[in-house]
Amino acid sequence: MKVVIVGCGRVGALLAATFAAAGHNVSIIDTSTTAFERLPSSFRGDAIRGNGTDEAVLRRAGAQDCDLFLALTEGDNRNVMSAQLAAEVFGARKSVAKLNDPVRAEAYAELGIATICRTSLMADAILAFAGLAGSGAPVIRVPSGGHDDAAQLHDALLPEPGAGAGSTTRGR
Amino acid sequence: MFVLVVGGGRVGYYLTRELIQSGHEVVLMEKDRARATQIADEIGSIVIPHDGCEGKYLAEAGANRADVVAAVTGDDEDNLVICQMAKHHFDVPKTIARVNNPANEALFEHLGVDDQISPTRMILASIEQEIPVRELLHLAALGGEGDLELIEAQIDDRSPAIGRAAQDLGVPNGCSLFAVIRGGVATPVGSDTVLRQGDKVLAIGRRECEAELREQLIGAEIGAPGL
Amino acid sequence: MLAVNGGPTDRQIVRLACDLAKPWKSEIVAVHVVEIDWTLPLDADVAGRSEEAQRVLDFAEAVAEESKYRVQVVLLQARDVGAALVDEASERNADLVVLGLPYRTRFGGDFEIGRTIPYVLKNTQCSVWVVRQAMLEGSP
Numbered sequence: 001m002k003v004v005i006v007g008c009g010r011v012g013a014l015l016a017a018t019f020a021a022a023g024h025n026v027s028i029i030d031t032s033t034t035a036f037e038r039l040p041s042s043f044r045g046d047a048i049r050g051n052g053t054d055e056a057v058l059r060r061a062g063a064q065d066c067d068l069f070l071a072l073t074e075g076d077n078r079n080v081m082s083a084q085l086a087a088e089v090f091g092a093r094k095s096v097a098k099l100n101d102p103v104r105a106e107a108y109a110e111l112g113i114a115t116i117c118r119t120s121l122m123a124d125a126i127l128a129f130a131g132l133a134g135s136g137a138p139v140i141r142v143p144s145g146g147h148d149d150a151a152q153l154h155d156a157l158l159p160e161p162g163a164g165a166g167s168t169t170r171g172r
Numbered sequence: 173m174f175v176l177v178v179g180g181g182r183v184g185y186y187l188t189r190e191l192i193q194s195g196h197e198v199v200l201m202e203k204d205r206a207r208a209t210q211i212a213d214e215i216g217s218i219v220i221p222h223d224g225c226e227g228k229y230l231a232e233a234g235a236n237r238a239d240v241v242a243a244v245t246g247d248d249e250d251n252l253v254i255c256q257m258a259k260h261h262f263d264v265p266k267t268i269a270r271v272n273n274p275a276n277e278a279l280f281e282h283l284g285v286d287d288q289i290s291p292t293r294m295i296l297a298s299i300e301q302e303i304p305v306r307e308l309l310h311l312a313a314l315g316g317e318g319d320l321e322l323i324e325a326q327i328d329d330r331s332p333a334i335g336r337a338a339q340d341l342g343v344p345n346g347c348s349l350f351a352v353i354r355g356g357v358a359t360p361v362g363s364d365t366v367l368r369q370g371d372k373v374l375a376i377g378r379r380e381c382e383a384e385l386r387e388q389l390i391g392a393e394i395g396a397p398g399l
Numbered sequence: 400m401l402a403v404n405g406g407p408t409d410r411q412i413v414r415l416a417c418d419l420a421k422p423w424k425s426e427i428v429a430v431h432v433v434e435i436d437w438t439l440p441l442d443a444d445v446a447g448r449s450e451e452a453q454r455v456l457d458f459a460e461a462v463a464e465e466s467k468y469r470v471q472v473v474l475l476q477a478r479d480v481g482a483a484l485v486d487e488a489s490e491r492n493a494d495l496v497v498l499g500l501p502y503r504t505r506f507g508g509d510f511e512i513g514r515t516i517p518y519v520l521k522n523t524q525c526s527v528w529v530v531r532q533a534m535l536e537g538s539p
Contacts, residue, residue: 053249055275077225080256081249084283103227104253107261111283174440199437217479220437234437 002066004092005029006052006082007073011098013038015070020045027061052082055089063090071097076104083113096140109141116140176201176238176264178224178254179245180211183270187244189215199233225253227261235262244270252276255285308386311374318346319379325389327371333389339363344384347377400493401429401470402484402519405455408499408532413459415530416497417466425494427470429459430487432480446476481518493525500531 003019005012008030016028017040026045029052030036036047050057052071063069069086071079076099083097096114099105105117116139124134173196177184180202191198192215201224202208208221222229224243235241235257241264243254248271255267271277271290280288293313300309314320327333333341338349338361349361353372359365367373377385401416403409416427433446446452456472463470477483488496498516505511520527 053276054273055279075249077247077249077253081252084252085279088282089279101226104225104257107227107257111256111260197441217482232437234439236438237440 003068004066005070008035012072066092069095112143173239175240178243183244240266242268323375325373330391333367338365344381347381349375402498403429403459412499413462417468429470430473431455432475432483481515485522496527502532
């Protein structure tokens, strides 16, 4: 499958390497090229320098119709915006935003993107380890709603498919 | 009206001051504590020194009863999140976002931001009006259903429309010529209005009709696309 | 003008003010400000209905009576206590504003003065007295 990851931090780099090693088509985006040093030398995917909230950068990374889009930067709002771009504009099948704020994580699951909240995840894991009941929040909140006219915007904003790195893996 | 302004940069600061002067109730949220204190010293205790992207603080600021939320920080992604939280979590009737990157406009509109102000787009539009090129001028984006634009076309000596009546021009569907400016006087365009060199024609039309309209009014040989 | 808030210093500042006012037959006004958060409109019917606010003002009157003097009581509703006190003092042409400051520390650490008193000290035209409560037994 085609996987696009925004943010080449520890988690992003680890996932990129794992997906690529398993034979998937991976593009990873970061604003800093030094971040790509976290990738193993065996990494066979694309590493793209740029801003993950920029449509042109996402297109270059082959976000069109990707199977999995992961927004894993340090900024909650940046993640939310690129995950929504991927889902609404590029038709990503699954789009996940990493968030630190549990309130936003809940709100955005209602707005059509999956969210993973590090705060509740860690707190729940530690509580469980200590034998206490956690918040009961799901590890990943799957989208419960969304914008029904996503396809329309998709068509309006993408008159022609870009010649991005992922263009060969398109198709549903 | 009760207006919640998020972002205490220059835009947010002057906006807040103007709103107060015109008698509105205003709260300003600014996450930088030093900046928040500075503004509060100047315009009074209407500043909440917290991040307007966080649900908890939006609630404290009274988002539940706000008539308008204006997100005017320097970061598009923050403005988007503020508006979405206001709209979907607090049912705010009107959300306004400052959009710095014009490429984000379509996405913002689609994601439920009611109104957007793009300084970049405005300055671009202003520059376009100043430069005498053989181009359609975008006077204003009317937005809404159909994505309509107000456009001005200058009929110069190479225009294929010279000497032809409006009804014979083959104006694309969804487009309407509504006024012609000749010698500083504006007159409505009728079906028998004949266009002359030097006229300025005002039209309203869908963005996608633009190329065709340009061909009819200005001529096809200029290939430079609009911005 | 006295700022009363139902705290442990109310009795002390009302008494002090009465003793001070008597020889000159000065006028004393005790002001209690109810802060309204932004989730409600400023003119929401809160202060008038608050039994707590009434109790604060009743107490000020009672203490004054013990001192055989009369205070006028005023109930205000505002977004910010400090700003309301400063405005009220200026509107009433007060000659002196008196506030009480309970002795307290934050999380058992540093002494804390809060934000109302610094605001009033900084912004009030007339003289301001801050009466700090005595340290309790066992305080640092």
